[in-house]
Amino acid sequence: MGKKTMTLIDNRNGKHYEYPILEGSRGPAAVDMRSFYRDSGMFSYDPGFTSTASCRSEITFIDGEKGELRYRGIPIEELATGHSYLEVCHLLLEGKLPTEEELTALDLELRHRAFLPESLVKLFETMPDNAHPMSTLSAGATALSAFYYEHLKLESDEDYREMAHRIIAKMPTLAAFAYRHSLGATYIYPDIDRSFTENFLYMLRAYPGGKLHRDPSGPREIKPIEVQALDTIFTLHADHEQNASTTVVRSVASTGAHPYVAIASGIAALWGRAHGGANESVIEQLRMIGSVENVDKFIARAKDPKDPFRLMGFGHRVYKNFDPRARILKTLQDQLVEELDLDTELMRIARRIEEIALSDEYFIKRKLYPNIDFYSGIILTALGLPRSMFTPVFVIGRTVGWVAQWIEFRKSPEAKIARPRQLYIGK
Ligand SMILES: CC(=O)SCCNC(=O)CCNC(=O)[C@H](O)C(C)(C)COP(=O)(O)OP(=O)(O)OC[C@H]1O[C@@H](n2cnc3c(N)ncnc32)[C@H](O)[C@@H]1OP(=O)(O)O
Numbered sequence: 258m259g260k261k262t263m264t265l266i267d268n269r270n271g272k273h274y275e276y277p278i279l280e281g282s283r284g285p286a287a288v289d290m291r292s293f294y295r296d297s298g299m300f301s302y303d304p305g306f307t308s309t310a311s312c313r314s315e316i317t318f319i320d321g322e323k324g325e326l327r328y329r330g331i332p333i334e335e336l337a338t339g340h341s342y343l344e345v346c347h348l349l350l351e352g353k354l355p356t357e358e359e360l361t362a363l364d365l366e367l368r369h370r371a372f373l374p375e376s377l378v379k380l381f382e383t384m385p386d387n388a389h390p391m392s393t394l395s396a397g398a399t400a401l402s403a404f405y406y407e408h409l410k411l412e413s414d415e416d417y418r419e420m421a422h423r424i425i426a427k428m429p430t431l432a433a434f435a436y437r438h439s440l441g442a443t444y445i446y447p448d449i450d451r452s453f454t455e456n457f458l459y460m461l462r463a464y465p466g467g468k469l470h471r472d473p474s475g476p477r478e479i480k481p482i483e484v485q486a487l488d489t490i491f492t493l494h495a496d497h498e499q500n501a502s503t504t505v506v507r508s509v510a511s512t513g514a515h516p517y518v519a520i521a522s523g524i525a526a527l528w529g530r531a532h533g534g535a536n537e538s539v540i541e542q543l544r545m546i547g548s549v550e551n552v553d554k555f556i557a558r559a560k561d562p563k564d565p566f567r568l569m570g571f572g573h574r575v576y577k578n579f580d581p582r583a584r585i586l587k588t589l590q591d592q593l594v595e596e597l598d599l600d601t602e603l604m605r606i607a608r609r610i611e612e613i614a615l616s617d618e619y620f621i622k623r624k625l626y627p628n629i630d631f632y633s634g635i636i637l638t639a640l641g642l643p644r645s646m647f648t649p650v651f652v653i654g655r656t657v658g659w660v661a662q663w664i665e666f667r668k669s670p671e672a673k674i675a676r677p678r679q680l681y682i683g684k
Pocket residue numbers: 305530531532533535559560566567568569570571572573574575623625628629630
């Protein structure tokens with residue numbers, strides 16, 4: 258039996274084009290549309306890429322209507338409750354969860370690679386006092402490309418692994434140094450005896466000499482429950498298919514640039530309020546709302562088309578249902594409320610917003626639900642992180658996703674330079 262084909266018609270001139278139906282496909286995407294666009298000279302106009310797939314990927318699956326998320330086929334709920342962030346890193350990079358030996362090897366490798374080249378540390382000194390940690394972090398990631406220029410040419414799987422592990426391991430150190438620089442505080446170097454996640458809290462909290470103490474007004478002991486909560490937060494942020502920052506990472510990859518520069522570009526893209534920067538804005542907004550009694554007033558503002566005010570942490574391009582990560586964070590908040598002394602007033606405001614929004618015609622019609630950024634800030638605050646470090650935490654968690662997507666792109670036989678067309682409307 259011959260291959261099945263589909264006929265597409267260019268309705269500008271009635272010309273017919275015939276293409277083989279892709280194996281296993283159903284519906285309108287059954288043929289490779291690129292052939293049609295190429296042969297007919299047509300292209301689609303899709304600002305914001307609302308319905309354009311830029312790649313095929315095996316890494317992350319989202320069903321936005323149902324509110325489902327899976328990394329390499331495993332539901333996020335299972336990963337967040339039953340596996341560590343390092344296991345998730347292995348899963349994303351290698352396509353499977355690690356054995357015990359593989360996990361130990363990855364853990365040791367990341368501990369050893371957490372240190373920054375000493376002269377890179379001087380870069381932080383060139384930044385203005387009070388620089389936002391996201392500026393410094395993005396500059397630091399770019400600078401790494403100069404120190405590890407050899408990663409421009411990757412040949413073996415081992416080369417790819419080394420490149421990936423190096424940047425994943427160094428990102429918490431870059432973020433912690435960026436933060437300490439913004440305070441004018443002495444840098445605390447990674448402690449090889451501490452795990453990936455604990456080390457980050459340690460580098461943020463310790464005094465020079467590495468001491469931690471129980472003084473509630475100063476750096477405090479790191480509780481295992483804090484490490485576990487932050488580890489879960491890293492897992493929830495680890496990947497999210499072709500979001501804006503990952504799209505930037507893949508676009509930069511498509512020109513053949515250094516992987517660490519692509520990741521620095523991802524950091525820049527993540528910073529904006531419409532994307533990862535929303536986690537910082539949510540807390541600002543909850544504080545601005547101030548009390549449960551004021552919630553209605555701000556909901557009314559969010560609905561007013563003439564008012565630019567938007568509810569931060571609400572809405573998502575793909576989820577037309579509750580973001581499953583927000584659900585997990587909400588449960589985590591309930592579990593931590595006593596032990597971590599969460600800000601219950603902010604929690605009450607957040608829950609009231611959610612309650613009103615989910616029963617309001619405006620939000621229902623537009624399918625606007627809380628996203629991951631809505632609930633993360635309250636937990637991060639209880640962990641002692643200032644607002645300016647919320648998006649850097651997102652960066653630390655997401656670095657593995659960016660790297661995995663970069664590698665998938667570079668190894669794909671379909672990889673092409675990212676180069677959309679435009680509709681010219683000028684003279
Ligand atoms: C990790 C992440 O990146 S998750 C996203 C984090 N960002 C935020 O939380 C910021 C607030 N949310 C938003 O700005 C948007 O919902 C985005 C950027 C996340 C998604 O944007 P898009 O998919 O392009 O949706 P778009 O902006 O077209 O919104 C669709 C409609 O919902 C409304 N809407 C979307 N989000 C909100 C919101 N947070 N508050 C009030 N109204 C909203 C829009 O005004 C628009 O209404 P209209 O149809 O009457 O014009």
